[in-house]
Amino acid sequence: MTAVQNVLISGAGIAGPALAHWLHRYGIAPTVVERAPAPRSGGYAVDVRGVALDVAERMGVLDGIAEHGTGMASASFVDARGRRIADFTPSQARTASEGRSRELLRGDLVRLLHEPTTAYTEYLYDDTVTALEQAPEGVHVSFAHAAPRMFDLVVGADGLHSTTRALAFGPEGPFRRFLNAYISICTVPNHLGLDREVLLHNLPGRAIALYHTPRAEGAKAMFLVSTRSETGIDRRPAGEQRRFLREAFAGAGWEAGRLLSETGAAPDFYFDSVTQIRARSWSAGRVVLLGDAAHCPSPASGQGSSLALVGAHVLAGELARHDAPAAALAAYEARMRPFVAANQAIADAGLGFLAPRTRTGIAVRNALVRAAPLLSRVGGFDSKLSTAAEALELDAPAPAPG
Numbered sequence: 001m002t003a004v005q006n007v008l009i010s011g012a013g014i015a016g017p018a019l020a021h022w023l024h025r026y027g028i029a030p031t032v033v034e035r036a037p038a039p040r041s042g043g044y045a046v047d048v049r050g051v052a053l054d055v056a057e058r059m060g061v062l063d064g065i066a067e068h069g070t071g072m073a074s075a076s077f078v079d080a081r082g083r084r085i086a087d088f089t090p091s092q093a094r095t096a097s098e099g100r101s102r103e104l105l106r107g108d109l110v111r112l113l114h115e116p117t118t119a120y121t122e123y124l125y126d127d128t129v130t131a132l133e134q135a136p137e138g139v140h141v142s143f144a145h146a147a148p149r150m151f152d153l154v155v156g157a158d159g160l161h162s163t164t165r166a167l168a169f170g171p172e173g174p175f176r177r178f179l180n181a182y183i184s185i186c187t188v189p190n191h192l193g194l195d196r197e198v199l200l201h202n203l204p205g206r207a208i209a210l211y212h213t214p215r216a217e218g219a220k221a222m223f224l225v226s227t228r229s230e231t232g233i234d235r236r237p238a239g240e241q242r243r244f245l246r247e248a249f250a251g252a253g254w255e256a257g258r259l260l261s262e263t264g265a266a267p268d269f270y271f272d273s274v275t276q277i278r279a280r281s282w283s284a285g286r287v288v289l290l291g292d293a294a295h296c297p298s299p300a301s302g303q304g305s306s307l308a309l310v311g312a313h314v315l316a317g318e319l320a321r322h323d324a325p326a327a328a329l330a331a332y333e334a335r336m337r338p339f340v341a342a343n344q345a346i347a348d349a350g351l352g353f354l355a356p357r358t359r360t361g362i363a364v365r366n367a368l369v370r371a372a373p374l375l376s377r378v379g380g381f382d383s384k385l386s387t388a389a390e391a392l393e394l395d396a397p398a399p400a401p402g
């Protein structure tokens with residue numbers, strides 16, 4: 001019998017509900033505190049790849065993931081006049097041949113993971129942890145709203161800007177590896193009438209994309225801007241962030257002007273830095289980090305959701321295998337570190353693919369994309385991604401109690 005009987009998870013994103021599933025399976029009681037009033041719906045498209053698909057299958061959500069696919073059928077780079085200059089295969093279309101990547105909206109994935117856990121998980125919405133006090137037998141937790149409680153273990157699954165990490169390890173600064181780019185995504189009208197299609201236009205170091213999936217209203221606009229250093233714009237008000245985007249894409253051609261003006265009315269304007277989290281340790285006493293809070297690989301890697309799913313499986317398995325929490329947390333970290341490192345390492349190539357820094361770079365990328373069948377053989381981003389996504393051998397699930 002494991003020494004850990006009840007666990008507080010901060011964050012009901014991808015890692016949180018996935019961990020709740022596995023803890024329950026091992027007879028450990030999960031409580032999840034989520035800052036939002038409900039699991040957050042909608043959002044951008046994410047891929048679940050490689051080993052994470054095996055985890056999804058073990059959780060019984062793989063069919064749901066396939067059924068909720070974005071259905072993306074084609075993707076093209078376009079020039080300033082909107083002419084398609086190179087076609088690349090979106091990940092959803094690739095699944096037919098490769099079978100190791102599934103694309104869906106983040107909100108659909110969160111719902112698929114969250115719904116089955118509501119039968120056995122205590123969810124505290126609209127609340128947040130405000131203080132953590134470690135004791136030999138557990139952690140005293142204070143909340144903004146709920147009464148203080150003691151838990152055997154606290155898991156910070158509260159994302160890139162984790163409050164748990166700040167409380168247990170200190171401010172975000174030393175853990176950040178800024179990848180010299182900012183990203184913004186929002187919903188806009190589908191004025192081009194796109195049908196399950198991605199269009200992407202580049203200026204040096206910048207990308208502007210528009211995509212449509214039948215799983216969401218309208219279309220999604222995505223803006224990616226490279227910079228030489230941190231400007232702090234990610235922490236400024238949305239109005240300033242929109243101005244930053246307008247300046248970055250001034251004279252960009254294609255649909256840039258229209259899309260930028262539409263960000264003003266978008267109900268879900270998202271803006272953040274493209275940042276990785278690199279921490280020397282993921283646990284301090286009985287507080288442990290999971291998913292983006294521990295090791296955000298950045299959207300440029302496209303592997304954050306997959307790392308969160310796999311991490312939840314590994315962490316719960318080690319808690320079930322070890323009596324002493326410290327031994328479980330050390331084993332979790334030892335298992336996950338190489339996998340995380342492999343997936344964080346591909347982010348630079350991901351950025352280079354999405355937004356090459358020079359006009360020559362854009363032309364070379366387009367030429368490589370046109371030669372797509374050769375791409376995997378010349379070590380393109382896709383093949384690096386597929387290799388990293390498979391770089392962990394899953395243990396068999398630990399035996400369930402009783």
Ligand SMILES: Cc1cc2nc3c(=O)[nH]c(=O)nc-3n(C[C@H](O)[C@H](O)[C@H](O)COP(=O)(O)OP(=O)(O)OC[C@H]3O[C@@H](n4cnc5c(N)ncnc54)[C@H](O)[C@@H]3O)c2cc1C
Nearest residue numbers: 011013014015035046047158159163291292302303304305
């Ligand atoms: C634009 C973009 C594109 C992406 N594309 C991909 C992709 O193609 N493939 C992929 O695998 N990944 C992708 N990702 C990354 C992916 O979304 C994340 O890596 C993944 O969601 C991480 O899961 P998580 O559960 O660790 O954190 P999150 O999903 O961020 O969930 C954290 C949860 O914690 C909650 N929370 C935050 N603070 C608190 C608090 N103080 N108290 C309580 N709750 C709190 C939040 O509301 C949220 O529900 C992308 C990310 C972005 C931004």
